[in-house]
Amino acid sequence: MPFRDLVDQRHARLLLQGALRSGRVSHAYLFVGPAGVGRFTTARAFAQALLCAEGGDDACGRCAACRKVSAAAHPDLRVISAGRTESGTERRAVGIDQIRELKREAAYGPYEGRRKVFIVEDAEAMRAEAANSLLKLVEEPPPGIVIILISESTAAMLPTLVSRSQSVRFGFIPAPEVVRVLRQQAGVPEDRATFLAALSGGRVGRALAAAAAGEDPLERRAEVLRALDVALRGDIIRLLDAAESIARRRDDIERWLDVALLWVRDVLVWQEAGDPAALANADAHAEVAAWAGRANPAALRAAAAAIEAAKADLRRNLNARLVLETLFVAMASSVPVRGRS
């Protein structure tokens, strides 16, 4: 997919298309930013432009080289990722043998064009041995080689590898842009697109994956609201049942918490502003208004803080059921006695 069809990552686009125009392409790039905001698709677009027979600052999308890149079949584009190897064996980080293979291929040079492009995913998870081996290649690159490292942050990376690469920053995508992509690329109706975009937190890849999986975000929200309602009414027994049933779906809990947080924030926003356009759950503004009318603002703020704390606890790998029980009890106990019905 050429640059012109990508979501707008202004910094990346200016820098990479500027390099293509001037012909001053670096031999190593480091794409840094959160997952799901287009780092990999931008790397592939850059590779396509570099390999395109037409040249220029964007791929033509039509030549043989462009079509091979689109089909993931260009011999001068290699993707090295941590999740899997050629044999399909599970692997947690890009390993030394993968880097050795990369260096062997780099030494041969391009097969078809003037350049050979390597995309290395999850570069932050690379072990010292692999990173040091890659550093040698970055320090003395064979002609025509372009290496694109993709990483969530530079904190855990070898500092010399970071400083020897041209950094390209990626940020979260604004919600209206995510809505546009969901509607145009996945045909998602507007009310669902607005909610999915808010839920993705600016990670367009996550929103597209949810749309592709046929997930119905509104159905999920209805389920979350039933549990939240029980929590904010302070019914402890029913709460513990709810915690248990949610905790059973381990992969799903974070999403559950995100939906709950968006809702609680929207109810608070409505209490303060009363503006449907300011809501993530804009399609359900009547229901948001109804909650705003009966919920206590202090209890809502406590609930939002408790949900944030639960998300942090889950990231620290605490027991899911315990995290949810703690959350629900915190919510229930923050409800003032007179506010209970």
Ligand SMILES: [Zn+2]
């Ligand atoms: Zn082309």
